[in-house]
Amino acid sequence: MTETTGTWLTQEAYDRLQAEYDELVNVKRAEIVKEIDERRQEGDLKENGGYHAARDEQAKMEARIEELRHKLANAHVGEVEFSGTIDAGTVVTAEVMGREMKFLVGSREIAEGTDLDVFSAQSPLGAALLGRTAGDETSYVAPNGKEITVKVLHAEPFGG
Template sequence: MTETTGTWLTQEAYDRLQAEYDHLVNVGRAAIAKEIDERRQEGDLKENGGYHAARDEQAKMEARIEELRRKLADATVGEPTFDGTIASGTVVTAEVMGREMRFLVGSREIADGTDLDVFSAQSPLGAALLGRKAGDETSYEAPNGKQITVTVIAAEPFTG
């Protein structure tokens, strides 16, 4: 899997996101519409904090629905093939600025319930590691402009 093929998700993560999407679309929308209608019944909308709060909540929910829709539509589901090369779905142990770190290159959704830090494949660190193997050295430019050297110690597929 490469960074251009979408988000890699385990079946469990995909199912969890699909369930959240289904709940928001089928239950959440109806509940927030009812809440907005009840607040609208209270009178003057200009001074109705409950109404405005419900509308804000509706906007947040719709943004999350759209985010989930895009993720699910672009997702690659299953176990990643692993040949030792770092790709989305790889747990990496690396030395970064003299400190050993262990993290997942991928999406935060698949690491839910683990103690792994997550770097997306599009992040500066994740992008620098794509295609690398244990023993490789690379670098990336930090947001402050500093070059950060990274040495890959180990790479393994994420197993949940």
């Protein structure tokens, strides 16, 4: 499974996102509609800061609902089948520019509650590591144009 075909999520992360989605759609959406209606009744909409703030909040909430809907619809849920090669759901220990780092290749949703940094498989570092194994060396071009050398020290499946 690669993240280009969807997002890998643990069952716990999927359930957490589903609960957030359900809360937004079934509870928060109705609350914000009520808030907008109350603010609308206060009078002139051009001068009504509360109305505009509620509409802004509604737009942010609808964007989050759409983001969650897409992630949940395209999620690959379950444990990673680890073959020793780095893919989404792999915890990597690597030497990056002479400094040892431990991070997850995947999505930030699954690492919530851990102290792991997260790099998506589409990030320059994540993409450079896909398919690599412990002992491999590779490099990637950082956003500033600098080439960064990476040595994979250890790779293991994410355990939560």
